Amino acid sequence: MTNLEFMRETLAGIKMFDVHTHIKATNPSARGLHDILLYHMVISDLYSAGCPSGNRLVDDAGEEEIERRIVEAIPYIKYIQNTSCYYVMNIILKELYDWDQPITLENWRELDGIIKGFGCDKERAYEVMDKAGIMKSNTEICRRFDGSLDDRFTYSLEWSFFTRAQWGVYDTALFELEYAYNCDGPRDPLPVTCKQSDYNFEKKINSIDDVKLAIAHYIDKTPFETNLIFVTSHITTVIKWRLGVTDEEMAQAIQNRATAGEYERDVYACYIFEKFLDEYAARGIKTPLAFSIGAEPLPYETGSIMREETILEIAGIIEKYPSIMFCFSVSNMAQNQAFCTLCRELPNVALTGYWWHNFFVSFIEKVLCERLDMVAANKQVGFFSDAYCMEWAYAKARLVRETTAKVLADRIDAGMYTRESAAFIAEQILRDGPLKLVGLE
Numbered sequence: 001m002t003n004l005e006f007m008r009e010t011l012a013g014i015k016m017f018d019v020h021t022h023i024k025a026t027n028p029s030a031r032g033l034h035d036i037l038l039y040h041m042v043i044s045d046l047y048s049a050g051c052p053s054g055n056r057l058v059d060d061a062g063e064e065e066i067e068r069r070i071v072e073a074i075p076y077i078k079y080i081q082n083t084s085c086y087y088v089m090n091i092i093l094k095e096l097y098d099w100d101q102p103i104t105l106e107n108w109r110e111l112d113g114i115i116k117g118f119g120c121d122k123e124r125a126y127e128v129m130d131k132a133g134i135m136k137s138n139t140e141i142c143r144r145f146d147g148s149l150d151d152r153f154t155y156s157l158e159w160s161f162f163t164r165a166q167w168g169v170y171d172t173a174l175f176e177l178e179y180a181y182n183c184d185g186p187r188d189p190l191p192v193t194c195k196q197s198d199y200n201f202e203k204k205i206n207s208i209d210d211v212k213l214a215i216a217h218y219i220d221k222t223p224f225e226t227n228l229i230f231v232t233s234h235i236t237t238v239i240k241w242r243l244g245v246t247d248e249e250m251a252q253a254i255q256n257r258a259t260a261g262e263y264e265r266d267v268y269a270c271y272i273f274e275k276f277l278d279e280y281a282a283r284g285i286k287t288p289l290a291f292s293i294g295a296e297p298l299p300y301e302t303g304s305i306m307r308e309e310t311i312l313e314i315a316g317i318i319e320k321y322p323s324i325m326f327c328f329s330v331s332n333m334a335q336n337q338a339f340c341t342l343c344r345e346l347p348n349v350a351l352t353g354y355w356w357h358n359f360f361v362s363f364i365e366k367v368l369c370e371r372l373d374m375v376a377a378n379k380q381v382g383f384f385s386d387a388y389c390m391e392w393a394y395a396k397a398r399l400v401r402e403t404t405a406k407v408l409a410d411r412i413d414a415g416m417y418t419r420e421s422a423a424f425i426a427e428q429i430l431r432d433g434p435l436k437l438v439g440l441e
Contacts, residue, residue, distance in 0.1 A: 002409070003409040003412040004405060006412075007405035007406075007409045011401045011405050014133065014427055016133055016135065016430045017135060018137040018384055018385050019381055019434055019438070020352070020385070021137055021388070021393060022143065022387070025144055025147070027389075028120070028124075028389065028390055029119065029120040029390050030118075030391045031116070033112040035389045036389075038070070039089070045085050050079070052072060053073075070108055084359075084399070088392075091399070092392065092395045096118075096128060097118070125390040131394060134397055136440075139153055140188075141155040141159075141228060142158070144226070155227050156232045157222055157223075157232060159183075161234050163236065164192075164233065165269070166192065171268060172265070173268035178204060178214065179199070181201075181203050181218070182202055192297050192302075208247050215276050224285065229287065233290075234291065235314065237305060237306045238296065239266050239269045241266075241270060242266075245270045254268075277317070289327065290328075290329070291328050293310075294331035295355075295356055304331050304332045311338045323348075327351070327437070328351055331356040352384060353382070354368075365407055368404065372425070378428050381434045383397065383400045383429075385397065
C-alpha cells in the first residue's frame with residue numbers, strides 16, 4: 001500500500017465536523033437542479049464565462065425564475081469544465097444521482113426530476129451526510145427553525161455584523177447595531193449591500209449610552225443555550241482598526257453621522273467592537289468568536305483583498321482579550337502566512353478551513369501546507385463547506401479529503417511525518433480539534 005493509499009483509507013475512516021454551512025432545517029437537501037447548478041460559486045464561474053446573470057438566485061425563487069436561470073446558464077457550462085467548481089459539481093451529480101452526461105437544454109428537466117425524486121428532507125440530507133463521512137454540521141441559528149436537525153447540527157449566530165463596512169456607506173457599524181437593537185431575538189443578517197431607507201428602526205443610536213444599551217441587548221438576546229458554538233461576523237479590511245477610541249471621539253462621530261466619512265466609519269466600528277469585547281469578556285462568555293476576513297464587496301459577490309496592516313491592527317485587539325477565542329476564516333491566500341504567524345504567537349487564535357476564494361484545489365494545498373508547517377494541529381479546522389444544501393457539503397468533503405490525503409502522503413514520502421503521526425494530524429484538523437475548540441470534545 002502506498003502512502004497515498006494509506007492516507008486515503010485513513011481519512012475515509014475519519015468522521016468530520018463541518019463547522020460552517022447555510023443549510024436550512026426546512027430543506028436541508030437539494031430541492032432540484034437549481035440548488036446544484038446555481039450554487040453561488042458556480043454562478044461566479046458561469047458569469048465570468050459570459051452568462052448574463054451574476055447575481056445569486058434568491059432562496060424563494062419561483063419555478064419560472066428557476067427555469068429562466070437554468071436555461072440561461074446551460075450554454076456556458078462547457079466553458080467552466082476546467083474549474084474546481086465544475087469538478088465538485090460533477091461529484092454531486094455522478095455519485096449522488098448517477099448522472100454522468102453533460103447538462104443540455106434537452107436533458108436538464110430529466111436531471112431536475114431525478115434530483116427532486118430523492119426529496120429534500122432530513123432523511124435525504126442525513127443519508128448524504130453519512131455518505132460524506134460528516135458526523136456533525138453547523139449552520140446559522142436562524143436556519144434552525146423547529147430544531148428538527150438538532151441531533152446532528154450545531155449553530156452560529158449571524159446577526160449583527162458591526163465589524164464590516166459597506167461600499168460607499170460610512171455608518172454601517174451603527175446601522176448593524178441598530179438592527180439588532182430593534183429585534184427581540186436573532187434575525188437573518190442584513191445583506192452585504194442594502195438601503196438603509198428600507199428599514200424604519202424605532203430605536204436609534206443617538207448617544208454613547210445608546211451604544212452600550214444596544215450592545216447589552218445584543219448579548220442578552222444571543223441564545224447561547226441553543227447548541228450555539230460561534231458568534232460570527234466579518235472583519236472589513238478597509239477599516240483602520242485600533243483600540244482606545246474615546247467616548248468623546250465616539251460622541252462627536254455620532255453627531256456627525258449624517259455627513260460621516262472614512263474617519264467616522266472607523267471610529268464607529270472600533271468603538272463598538274471594543275465595547276462589545278469588553279462586555280463579552282466581563283461576562284465570562286466562552287463561546288468562540290468567528291470572523292471571516294479577506295473578502296470585500298464587488299457588484300455581485302466579493303473580491304479577495306486585505307491590507308497588510310489589518311493583521312497587526314487586529315493582533316493588538318486580540319492580545320487584549322486572552323479569555324476570548326478568535327477563529328478566522330481567511331479568503332486571501334497572500335495573507336495566510338501572516339495569519340499562521342498570528343496563530344503561533346497568540347494562543348487564543350485558531351484558523352478555520354478554506355473560505356470562498358481559497359476553496360480551490362491549488363489554494364487548499366498551499367494553505368494546508370503553510371498551516372501544517374506553522375500552526376499546531378489542534379488550532380486548525382481542516383474543513384468547512386459553506387454549503388447551502390447537503391449535496392454541496394458532500395462534494396466539498398470529498399475534495400478536502402482527497403487534497404488532505406495527498407498533502408499528508410507527500411510529507412510521509414519526504415520523511416517529515418510517519419504514517420502514525422500523519423493519521424493523528426488528520427484526526428486533529430478534521431474532527432478532534434474542531435470539536436474541542438467549540439467545547440464538544
